[in-house]
Amino acid sequence: MNRYISALAAFSLLASGLLASCSIPRKAALPRPQAVPTAFMADTAATPAVAGLSPHTFFRDKKLQTIIRDVLQHNPDMNIALQHVRIADATLLASRGALLPSLQANAGASGTRYGKYTMEGVGNYDTNLSPNIEDAQVIGTRPTPNYLLGFSSSWEVDIWGKLSNMKHAARMRYLASQEGVSWVKSMLIARTATLYYDLIALDKEAEIIDKNIRLQERALEIVTIQKAGGRATELAVQQFKAQLLNTRSAEYAIKQRILETENELSALAGKYTMKIERSPDLEPGHHFDERMGTGTPVAMLAMRPDVRQAHAELEATKADANAARAAFFPSLTISAYAAYNAFSGNMLFAASSLGYQLFGGLTAPIFQRHQLRAQFAIANAKQQEAFYAYEKATLNAYREVLNDMNMIENTRQMQLLKEEEVASLSLGIDISNDLYTTGYASYLEIVTAQKSKLDAELQLVNIRRDRIHSNIELYRALGGGWQ
Numbered sequence: 001m002n003r004y005i006s007a008l009a010a011f012s013l014l015a016s017g018l019l020a021s022c023s024i025p026r027k028a029a030l031p032r033p034q035a036v037p038t039a040f041m042a043d044t045a046a047t048p049a050v051a052g053l054s055p056h057t058f059f060r061d062k063k064l065q066t067i068i069r070d071v072l073q074h075n076p077d078m079n080i081a082l083q084h085v086r087i088a089d090a091t092l093l094a095s096r097g098a099l100l101p102s103l104q105a106n107a108g109a110s111g112t113r114y115g116k117y118t119m120e121g122v123g124n125y126d127t128n129l130s131p132n133i134e135d136a137q138v139i140g141t142r143p144t145p146n147y148l149l150g151f152s153s154s155w156e157v158d159i160w161g162k163l164s165n166m167k168h169a170a171r172m173r174y175l176a177s178q179e180g181v182s183w184v185k186s187m188l189i190a191r192t193a194t195l196y197y198d199l200i201a202l203d204k205e206a207e208i209i210d211k212n213i214r215l216q217e218r219a220l221e222i223v224t225i226q227k228a229g230g231r232a233t234e235l236a237v238q239q240f241k242a243q244l245l246n247t248r249s250a251e252y253a254i255k256q257r258i259l260e261t262e263n264e265l266s267a268l269a270g271k272y273t274m275k276i277e278r279s280p281d282l283e284p285g286h287h288f289d290e291r292m293g294t295g296t297p298v299a300m301l302a303m304r305p306d307v308r309q310a311h312a313e314l315e316a317t318k319a320d321a322n323a324a325r326a327a328f329f330p331s332l333t334i335s336a337y338a339a340y341n342a343f344s345g346n347m348l349f350a351a352s353s354l355g356y357q358l359f360g361g362l363t364a365p366i367f368q369r370h371q372l373r374a375q376f377a378i379a380n381a382k383q384q385e386a387f388y389a390y391e392k393a394t395l396n397a398y399r400e401v402l403n404d405m406n407m408i409e410n411t412r413q414m415q416l417l418k419e420e421e422v423a424s425l426s427l428g429i430d431i432s433n434d435l436y437t438t439g440y441a442s443y444l445e446i447v448t449a450q451k452s453k454l455d456a457e458l459q460l461v462n463i464r465r466d467r468i469h470s471n472i473e474l475y476r477a478l479g480g481g482w483q
Contacts, residue, residue, distance in 0.1 A: 024325065024328045024329070025325065025328075025373060025376055027321050027322070027325060027380065027383075028321075028380045028383070028384065030383065030384065030387050031387065033387075033391060034391070036297050036298055036301065036394070036398075037297050037398070038296065038297070039296060039297070040294055040297060040398075040401055040402055040405060041402075041405070049292075049293050049294055049295030049299055049300065049303065049478050049479070049480075050289075050292035050293055050294075050474075050475060050478060050480060051295070051300070051303045051475065051478035051479040051480035052303075052480070052483070053475075053480060053483075054483045055068055055189050055480075055481055055483075056068075058288055058475055058480060058481075059193060059287065059288060060286070060287055060288060061196075061279050061287055063196075063277050063278055063279060064192075064193060064196050064278075064279075067192055067196060067265070067269070067276065068189055068192050068193070070269045070274075071188055071189075071192045071268045071269045071270075072185060072188065072189070074269050074270030074271065075188055075268055075269065075270055076270055077184055077188065078181070078184055078185065078188060081177075081180050081181040081184045082181060084177045084180060084181075085174070085177045085178055085180075085181055087177070088170070088173050088174040088176070088177040089174055091170045091173065091174070092167070092170040092171055092173075092174045094170075095163075095166050095167040095169075095170035095171075096167055098156075098163050098166065098167070099158060099163050099164065099167060100155075101153050101154065101155035101334075102153060102154050102155070103151060103152075103153045104151065104152050104153070105150075105151055106148060106149070106150055106151065106152055106337070106339060107148065107149050108146075108147070108148045108149075109145070109146070109147050109148075110145070110146045111143035111144065111145050111146075112143060112144050112146065113143045113144070114144065144343060145343055145344065145345070146341070146342075146343055147340075147341070147342055147343070147344075147345055147348045148339050148340070148341045149339060149340045149348065150337060150338050150339020150340055150341075150355075151337065151338055151339065152335070152336070152337035152339075153335065153336050153337070154333060154334070154335040154336075155333070155334045155335070156331055156332070156333050157331075157332040157333070157334060159329070159330075159331075159332055160326035160329040161322065161323075161326055162323045162326035162327060162329075162331075163323075165319040165320070165322040165323035165326065166319070166320075166323045168315075168316075168319040169316040169317075169319035169320050169323065170316075172312045172313070172315040172316035172319065173312070173313070173316045175312045176309045176312035176313050176316065179305045179306070179308045179309035179312060180305070180309055182305035182308075182482035183305035183306045183309060183482070185305075185481065185482045186305055186476055186479075186480070186481035186482040187476070187481075188268065189476070189481040189482075190472050190473065190475070190476040190481060191268065192265065192268055193472045194469055194472055195261055195264055195265045195268070196265065196276075196278060197282070197287075197465055197468045197469065197472075198261050198465065199258065199261050199262065199265070199276065199278050200278055200279060200280070200281070200282050200465075201282060201461050201462065201464070201465035202254055202257055202258045202261060203258070203278070203280065204282055204461045205254050205458055205461050206251065206254045206255070206258070208454065208457045208458060208461065209247060209250055209251045209254060209454075209458075210251065212247055212450070212454050213244065213247050213248060213251065215450070216240065216243055216244040216247055216450065217244060219240055219446070219450070220237070220240045220241055220244055223236050223237055223240050224237055239444065239447055240447065243447050243450065243451065247454070262274075262276055282461065282464050282465065282468070283464065284464065284467045284468045284471060287468065287471075288471055288475075290408060290412075290471060292471070292474065292475070294401065294405065294474075294478060295478065297398055297401075300397060300398075300401060300477075300478050300479055301394055301397060302479075303478065303479025303480070304393075304397050304477075304478075304479040305479070305482055306393050306397070307390070307393045307394055307397055309393075310386070310389050310390040310392075310393040310394075311390055313386050313389065313390070314383070314386040314387055314389075314390045316386075317379070317382045317383040317385075317386040318383055320379045320382065320383070321376070321379040321380055321382075321383050323379075324372070324375050324376040324378075324379040324380075325376055327365070327372050327375070327376075328365065328369070328372055328376075329364075330362045330363060330364035331362070331363050331364075332360065332361070332362055333360070333361050333363065334358075334359070334360045335357075335358075335359045335360075335361075336356070336357060336358045336359065337356060337357050338354070338355070338356040338357075339354075339355055339356070340353045340354055340355075341353055341355050397477065400473070400477035401474065401477045401478060404470050404471075404473045404474035404477050405474060407466070407467075407470040407473075408467065408470045408471060408474065411463055411466050411467035411470055412467060414463050415460065415463045415464060415467060418456065418459060418460045418463055419460060421456050421460075422453065422456045422457055422460055425449065425452050425453040425456050426453060428449050428452075428453075429446070429449045429450060429453055432445050432446045432449045433446060
């Protein structure tokens with residue numbers, strides 16, 4: 001035993017000497033991250049963020065809440081993301097097992113026919129000891145049985161933290177996969193709500209076009225009668241008819257957009273077709289509270305699943321780099337076995353048939369160090385890449401919140417002005433009709449006034465829709481939707 005320990009110590013000194021003669025590379029230092037602003041705007045208070053609200057609290061529309069539940073339950077992207085979590089969980093389980101000793105059960109039976117003058121020492125043991133082959137007692141060369149039953153074990157001692165860093169990297173990637181599910185959920189909810197209000201806006205556009213078609217049909221009838229009475233020309237009739245045809249064409253375009261939006265929403269829910277019930281109301285204030293708190297940028301970054309995912313990936317690459325550096329150091333492996341071994345089945349479980357071994361060995365890399373350096377360089381580069389990805393995610397999150405905050409206020413002002421414009425154009429149509437009847441206005445002025453009013457009404461619907469979209473996007477940008 002003392003000789004064994006001495007040999008192991010000598011080997012350890014040799015490995016340490018080889019290690020000392022070779023330089024171990026250092027990890028690359030990451031850049032210093034930018035300081036996060038204390039507030040989104042100078043005049044905004046750090047109110048509690050609306051991101052803490054669940055989707056069924058933030059969205060007041062019950063029909064939308066039902067659709068969101070359906071999408072989250074059946075959406076293919078959500079199911080794919082959940083499988084990523086299961087894969088990451090299995091990888092984490094494997095990394096945990098690498099830190100523990102392995103244990104195998106071994107059972108075997110064999111029959112061997114040895115040569116007459118074999119050096120194996122078993123088939124013809126006496127021939128190996130006799131100086132004169134002719135005087136040797138030859139054992140029969142018929143197949144010799146061998147039976148074995150026992151256990152073997154091996155354990156790599158994690159001296160330098162290589163295995164624990166690999167485990168930490170797997171754990172971080174498992175957390176990143178969970179954040180990925182949350183991010184998919186947040187995006188799906190925002191997309192579902194956006195499409196839902198797109199449908200309501202398209203319904204409103206269809207109503208406006210239908211109303212204008214009826215008005216234009218009436219105007220065409222009047223100008224046709226006037227032409228028959230000599231009070232209007234054929235040119236006036238054709239102008240009113242062309243306007244009507246243009247509006248009818250727009251009606252079919254709206255129908256196509258409604259169909260496409262319904263199909264996209266059905267696909268989000270993992271269905272080929274789906275009946276989508278929706279509210280007729282498009283006023284933003286009726287669907288959620290626009291006086292939402294934004295909180296601080298730091299709180300926003302803590303809520304955003306994509307930022308949290310990028311941070312977890314960064315931590316995983318740091319652990320990868322640590323593990324790659326630890327691979328340069330010698331590894332200590334301890335192995336052992338205990339087994340019953342005999343050439344006769346009757347003697348297999350005899351006390352004298354029990355054998356065992358305990359072995360410890362150090363392995364230091366020498367000729368494969370170029371490969372280890374390459375792997376370490378790759379791990380360092382991936383760490384840098386993950387840092388910049390995290391920095392990009394934080395900058396993008398901050399930018400989205402600022403854009404959406406300004407968009408809400410700007411679209412609110414646009415809606416007020418556009419409502420006044422629609423009211424003025426409606427009054428203008430009434431006046432132009434009266435003037436046309438009395439001969440003080442031409443038919444072109446009526447056609448222009450009607451077209452301007454139709455365009456303004458459709459623009460007003462789009463502004464209201466964009467205002468709702470901005471509220472949805474701000475909720476998502478602040479980190480809401482995945483709770």
